[in-house]
Amino acid sequence: MPELAEVEFYRRQWDPGLGQKIMRVQIHPRKRIFRGSNPRAFVRELTGSCFLRSFAWGKQMLFEFSGGNWIxxxxxxxGTLRIEPPNFRPEKHDHLVLHQARRSLVFRDARLFGRVRFHRGQSAPPWWRAGGPDIASDTFDRKFLDAFLRRHGRAPVKSVLLLQSGFAGIGNWMADEILWRAKIPPLTAAGALTAAQGTRLFRETRFVASESLRIIGPNFSDPPRDWLIHQKWKRDGVCPKHHTPLRKAIIGGRTTAWCPRCQK
DNA sequence: ACCCCTGTTCGGCG
DNA sequence: CCGCCGAACAGGGG
Structure with missing residues (x-):
């Protein structure tokens, strides 16, 4: 479910608990969601600490607690984050619950493809910001984009849009939205894009990232009706521009929808 | 019952 | 060694 904008939305869900103490922590410690961490030891440290700040970066989130505790x-x-009453009893897929005096902060993930990592230290963990540059930042510029496309030049551009080391936070629906707006066929080799296509790819990547953050981030509002996302999952989806039937194929292992008239 | 899935990682292969 | 691709992970929903 979650790409850049949805991740930002879920990060905010725990905001009501900022500045408040964690009274009790409940986990399902054996779940693979905690792979690579020692959750039981961390729970001891976290209990009694204060929820200080949160950050989002691509599809990653980081939560900072007093005493040098990070999640x-x-x-x-x-995966989802949400708020429940203080005495909330976790259900089957609620793998991490931070109980505060006035609410509980809940992480749920039915399929367990997500991950929770713990870190102790004075600064953010080394794995934080290990991915590509923030798309909204100056580091994500034409030079970076062109070099990245060249480096993955033989792969379909759709697959390259899904690589988090270059397009942090872009997922399947945003990738198709970007390529549709940039008028680029998804099977085009990344290294074969024309200069004009590169320019449009850069512009529309920035646009889709910033617009979806603005629309979805605060309250999960729907993107405008003329965005491709409303058509791409329909069996008989059509191009929002002129109602040409969309084409579908598996590219980079993922369902891809595009308009054969706009994208050629 | 069967097929689908907004993600990441790993092993095989060229 | 690099990079690409398919499979695996696991469960719920159509």
Whole structure:
């Protein structure tokens, strides 16, 4: 489910708990969601600490607590964050619950493709910001984009849009939205894009990232009706521009929809 | 019952 | 060694 904008939305869900103490922590410690961490030891440290700040970066989130305690969360395909009452009892897929005096902060993930990582230290963990540059930042510029496309020049551009080392936070629906707006066929080799296509890819990547953050981030509002996302999952989806039937194929292992008239 | 899935990682292969 | 691709992970929904 979650890409850049949805991740930002879920990060904000825990905001009501900022500045408040963690009274009790409940986990399902054996779940693979905690792979690579020692959750039981961390729970001892976290209990009694204060929830200080949170950050989002691509599809990654980082939550900072007093005493040098940090939690990194990746939502995978089906992860969500939400608030529940203080005495909330976790259900089957609620793998991490931070109880505060007035509410509980809950992480749920049915499919367990997500990941929760713990870190102790004075600064953010080394794995934080290990991915590509923030698309909104100056580091994500034409030079970076062109070099990245060249480096993965033989792969279909659709597959390259899904690489988090270059397009942090872009997932399947945003990738198709970007390529549709940039008028680029998804099977085009990344190294074979024309200069004009490169220019449009850069512009529309920035546009889709910033617009979806603005629309979805605060309250999960729907993107405008003329965005491709509303058509791409339909069996008989059509191009929002002129109602040409969309084409579908598996590219880079993922369902891809595009308009054969706009994107050629 | 069967097929689908907004993600990442790993092993095989060229 | 690099990079590409398919499979695997696991469960719910159509």
């Amino acid at each position: 990194g969360i990746h939502l995978g395909m089906t």
